[in-house]
Amino acid sequence: MNNRQNHRKNPGLYVHVPFCRSKCLYCDFYSIASQTSIPTWLEAVQREMRLYGEDCGDEHRGKFQNFDSLYLGGGTPTILSERDLAALMESARKYFTFSPEPEITIEANPDSLSAGKLQNIRDLGINRISLGVQSLDDADLKYLGRTHSANQAVKALEMIRFSGFTNISVDLIYGLETQNLRGWRKTLDKILEFRPEHLSCYQLTFEPGTPLGKMKAAGKVRSIGDKLEAAFFIYTSRYLEREGYLHYEISNFARATELTSCHNQKYWTHTPYLGLGPSAHSFYSGTRWWNVKSVKKYCQLLAEGTPPVESSEILTEDQLDLESLYLGLRTSAGIDLNELGADPGMSGALAEMQRTGLVKISNGRIKPTRKGFLVADSLPLMFQG
């Protein structure tokens, strides 16, 4: 199986901004609610850029050049002051080279935006905004522990459009106890009035260790059950496709092929990416490594001139294959038929999956159907005879 020639493709650059106004109850991204360490973090990120950038040692020379995407993620990158954002962008351009028209995304939350800041962001060359809306129902937002209201989110969308952004993505979450299909549809309808170029619709998950995860373990909140989850998923997919969106990955929708997230696809295709900042992951040609999950440690290590890497793994052929298989089966493009080994067990499994309508084969590729997406986590196992 092979996506491995992908290491020749343009890499993506990710910067993790681990600060938020407060922690949402469901969130298992690494971020902290205190902002006092922003200056030291910024300095540290700049140092880390230098480690991989122009005057890097032999280890990384030549790996990360000509990025065609930059993603400022978090956390809440828009929490940074205009000056800090400018400094960050300036350093990125100083240490790295970019292809002519890179996709530059910033994640934003409705309560950390203003018209002036949006203008500023555009002036910095950032051309895509991913807005964390999650829901346009105040009861849902409260359940999730979001710090903004539905109204604020709508206002933020208006402002973003008004500032002239032509590539907007909106993050939404469905499958909450507080929500029914009608409420979910109302959120979708309102969002669609803005015709966002891209939508990420995530099913709520209760990650262990998060407040919501703990509340679930303690029996205080519940999942809506797989029957309803399936209904939400199918409904969302049908509804958005009817509205002209491509359901190109389990949780992602785009108004056109060229509007799919260039950056996120690197994660799914073993294309190199460099992640900077605490907890960020990087991948290059079969090796993956990740940074420490602590702002303090991250800054300390970089102050000493040490790479802030917590650990790394060199993937075996089998592991690369398994990842290609499962990541591929989460996308509408599916996987190349030839990438499946010639194992006789495979063809039986494949026939069974076609028969039960989980995948279809077209243009030499195995593509998951909507029903297949529902059980995408189990699909790869079905190929393991």
Add this chain to the structure above:
Amino acid sequence: MQKIRNFSIIAHIDHGKSTLADRLIQHAGLVNDRQFRDQILDNMDIERERGITIKSQTVVLSYKSKSGEVFDLNLIDTPGHADFSYEVSRALASCEGVLLLVDASQGVQAQTIANLYAAMEHDLTIIPVINKIDLPSADIEMVKEQIDHDLGLDSDLAVLCSSKEGTGIEDVLEAVVARIPPPAENSDKPLAALIFDAHYDPFRGTIVSCRVFDGKVRPGDLIRLMYNGAVHKVEEVGFFRLFRDPQPELSAGSVGYLIAGIKTVADVRIGDTITMDTNPVEARLPGFKDVKPVVFSSIYPISSDEYPSLVDSLEKYKLNDAALIYQKDSSAALGQGFRCGFLGLLHLEIVQERLEREFDQAIIMTAPSVQYQFKLNDGTELTVENPQYYPDPILIKNSAEPFIKATIIIPERYMGAVMKLCLERRGSNPRIAYPTTARVEITFDMPLAEVVFDFYDRLKTITQGYGSFDYELIEYRDSDLVKLDILVNGERVDALSIIVHRDRAREWGLQVCDRLKEEIPRHNFKIAIQGAIGGKIISRSTISPFRKDVTAKCYGGDITRKRKLLEKQKKGKKRMKMVGNVEIPQSAFVSVLKARDE
């Protein structure tokens, strides 16, 4: 020659044998504080996890007595649980004396007495030791009285100690050297050494634990294993001192190990005698009594191509667990395997776990069974311990099952609950006695089959651990037996069939259906699970198909995590058994046997 004392520590479970061994080992300075850990002789992971001793362990300590003499003390720590009594009886064969421990607060218990009898059978010197005197609930006077009356020993000679706090340890050691006789001096005779344990080492071959009764043995000697006459050249002999400590020789009276490059596992029989090839003894040492298994179950490899490796592993495993007996067996659902006999349910569980951990064998075990007797219309008599051989019901004239006399000792407050449990389990003819003021001894007649499932676990639960239980087989009694089959989507899983009393069939059927429902993962089709007697369905459950996986996002940090999960699931999948098109995990076969946690 060094002065030698060979002794075992024996007691009821948890009375503190291994903890006393710790103190003796520390007193001898065999480990420094950094290396030390509690119950240091319990070196198997399972022992440490469960906090019980499973294997007897030998360790040789030097001790300088108060009178200034130096002794080699050969100590054997033994298990207290009744299922491992074979370990105790073999350890006793290499000793001249025992320390019989009694917990100062619990007093004399079932295994205290059983182990005492075993020591008497070997005519050993018995030193009663009252342990845990530090406990606030310790009642030394009561225990002394029990020692006099129940054990028939002289309580004035009992040594008092607290193994936990280390008090009285010196007294224990002095009693050992003063009262236990030294082994007989027979070094000039032809070699006769008793194999009482062994284990397999991939590099060195079989490592034999033996007690030399006559003669001596050194590296270079040609020894003969008397059971089959196989001859091997000795490479190394030595003592166990937490590690193997090579010695120039093992002479009469000592207990140690012997390595002779024995790669043919079948050459070594526990209980066999080792002698010299050139100057053999005439007769073998008495050896050990045969084990009489009470519980039977079949084991199968998860995937049938692992059968040869299971054969090999069982052979090696048996070296280290002489109480296991086995013979070939086969099943339609699970392929070729073995029918095994165990000394009890815990023994069964331990065998399974050790095969998995030490030999990497993924196995499936069937529901434990006792031995049933059937008389057919044509006069033939059958003994059946394997549901597969249950005769055609229309041919059966009469069926019978083994009954036990169950003895349960409990604090009085649990009497009602225990009575109820026993009656549920077809107990009859209750008799009640008051051995001491606070305790009740209840005896019941009960079918052994009722005990082999989860009786002991239930008893422990309802008595909060205070119930002690012991049993002896009494006789076979007539019983209305049926065979219960389990069907998964219409296919019979022969490995889940059991023979059971008609009145208990429905309950068992329901339990199995529930368990399987919990353990069999959802498929993308509906699965029906049924319990049936002949053609009649008596219990059922269904597993609804799954509709949706839960993970919805997958970015940088999620990829490795998700792959690892898949790798784990893939591994788990290898351990599934296919019945029709349903994948049944190994855990499902195990779970049907587990006690209900009510």
